[in-house]
Amino acid sequence: MPNKLWIAALALAIAPAAAQTPLERGKYLVEGVLTCGNCHTPRGPGGVLDTSKRHAGGPQVWETAEYRVHPSNITPHNETGIGRWTAGQIKTAIRDGRRPSGQQLSPQMPYAYYKIFAPADLDAVVAYMRSLPPAPRQVEPPVYKAKKMTVDxxxxxxxxxxxxxxxxxxxxxxxxxxxxxxxxxxxxxxxxxxxxxxxxxxxxxxxxxxxxxxxxxxxxxxxxxxxxxxxxxxxxxxxxxxxxxxxxxxxxxxxxxxxxxxxxxxxxxxxxxxxxxxxx
Ligand code: HEC
Ligand code: HEC
Structure with missing residues (x-):
């Protein structure tokens, strides 16, 4: 490698980590500790994630005495995802478990664990979600059997x-x-x-x-x-x-x-x- 490149590489290695932008922070959280895609990405045969449709919702189903739900399409697709939701509406869904219609989400979406979100982190998550490629995918609508679902x-x-x-x-x-x-x-x-x-x-x-x-x-x-x-x-x-x-x-x-x-x-x-x- 020519000397000049070595020096450039060294400079990169010793430079202090540049501050993350909200988009980078959102990606780090969503694709890391939050594991949103572990639930929201469709799974094919053998339970293998269909990574060509990240966050586009699943055929997976969760059924309890209170509800029967599938993970929603949370890409910004206008017709089948959350493309028409405002940033505020997305935050309300994540932190408070409420759709824009006012409907309570089933606690299968772990919003009980998202009330603690630092406001800047929640903003970063929403910014990242809105930057995803919109993926068309119609998910079967939820069925709620209980008027109010248990949230701990x-x-x-x-x-x-x-x-x-x-x-x-x-x-x-x-x-x-x-x-x-x-x-x-x-x-x-x-x-x-x-x-x-x-x-x-x-x-x-x-x-x-x-x-x-x-x-x-x-x-x-x-x-x-x-x-x-x-x-x-x-x-x-x-x-x-x-x-x-x-x-x-x-x-x-x-x-x-x-x-x-x-x-x-x-x-x-x-x-x-x-x-x-x-x-x-
Ligand atoms: C979706 C459910 C789920 C979530 C979320 C989850 N775990 Fe686990 N975890 C499991 C299951 C199930 C096992 C055991 C798997 C097995 O035995 O094959 C496990 C195993 C472990 C083990 C190994 C312990 C042992 O004795 O073998 C550790 C450590 C652990 N989890 C820590 C964590 C931490 C920390 C987090 C959050 C960052 C976390 N888990 C999130 C389901 C979960
Ligand atoms: C343990 C699985 C699980 C995890 C993890 C999870 N979700 Fe969900 N999420 C769901 C399910 C299931 C629904 C649908 C609930 C229902 O229909 O009542 C849902 C619904 C939603 C909705 C409402 C969408 C709509 O169309 O109604 C949004 C927004 C959402 N999730 C975003 C996220 C984000 C962002 C993350 C990561 C911070 C995340 N979810 C993590 C399971 C999960």
Whole structure:
């Protein structure tokens, strides 16, 4: 390589990271910790994501006693997606779980975990969603069987955290774990409500899919049942590569490929928070 290029490469390597634009921040969040596409991208045979139709909604269906829903087309397509929604309407859907018509969204869309969104991050997410290529794809309409659907908001997550808190690794980790809706999968439902009080992070939820059945694990600091005896690197490998401490492979629906795009600092913050979970 000619010398001049070497110097240019060096300069790049030592230059401080340029501040992210809102669009870059939105992409980092949506394609990383938020895993929006893990639900909103259609899956073909064998559960494989159809990456030619990212965020265009799914044939996947979730049915409970309260609802039967498919993930919506959230690309800016005017007829079949959210192309006609204003930025404010999209924010209301994400954070408050309400469509422009006023209809409550089913909690299968994890808006209970999005009330904590830092306003600038939510703006960034919306900016990114609106920049996606519009994909035409009609998704079957939802069926709501209950007048009001049960929504369990994690304690401490009903509103954005004070800005100062985001400088503390464990608190930032709590923020990331919340918007990453980790505890929705890793906390069991007891008597119709997610048991954040007595069973936060203890796992035990069953997920059926083309991968068979997977059961979420205990990710509290318990030494034997949780990840208390795992090193930080072992926890990072589990989150980003889907490999357990003993080397065995973890199965979906956890979005390992998305989490792999997180910065090391964000992964460390997540682990700092997980270490604070009481051992259970
Ligand atoms: C766990 C799966 C899941 C994740 C993760 C998820 N969603 Fe959803 N989302 C859904 C489902 C299911 C619906 C449809 C709910 C219904 O019809 O009641 C939905 C609905 C929506 C809607 C309303 C669209 C419409 O046409 O009514 C928007 C907007 C949306 N999601 C955006 C997002 C964004 C942005 C993210 C990432 C921050 C995200 N979703 C993450 C499952 C998910
Ligand atoms: C959509 C549901 C879902 C979400 C969201 C989710 N997980 Fe998981 N997670 C699982 C399941 C299921 C397993 C077990 C898979 C298996 O055994 O094959 C698992 C396994 C793990 C493991 C391995 C633990 C062990 O003992 O093997 C860790 C660590 C973990 N998750 C942490 C997280 C963190 C941190 C987040 C958020 C950034 C997260 N998970 C989000 C479902 C989820």
């Amino acid at each position: 908001v994690p304690p401490g997550a009903t509103k954005p955290l004070p800005e100062a808190a985001m400088k503390d690794a464990a608190k930032r980790g709590f923020y990331l774990v919340t918007i990453g809706h980790c505890m929705e999968c890793h906390t069991p439902v007891v008597n119709g409500h997610r048991d954040f009080t007595d069973a936060l992070g203890t796992g035990g939820e069953r997920f059926e899919g083309p991968w068979g059945v997977s059961v979420s694990r205990n990710i509290t600091s318990h030494k034997a049942d949780g990840i208390g005896a795992w090193t930080d690197n072992e926890v990072k490998r589990a989150i980003t590569k889907g490999v357990r401490k003993d080397g065995t492979k973890l199965r979906p629906p956890m979005g390992y490929d998305w989490y792999a795009r997180m910065t090391d600092a964000d992964l460390s913050a997540i682990i700092a928070y997980l270490r604070t979970l009481p051992a259970r």
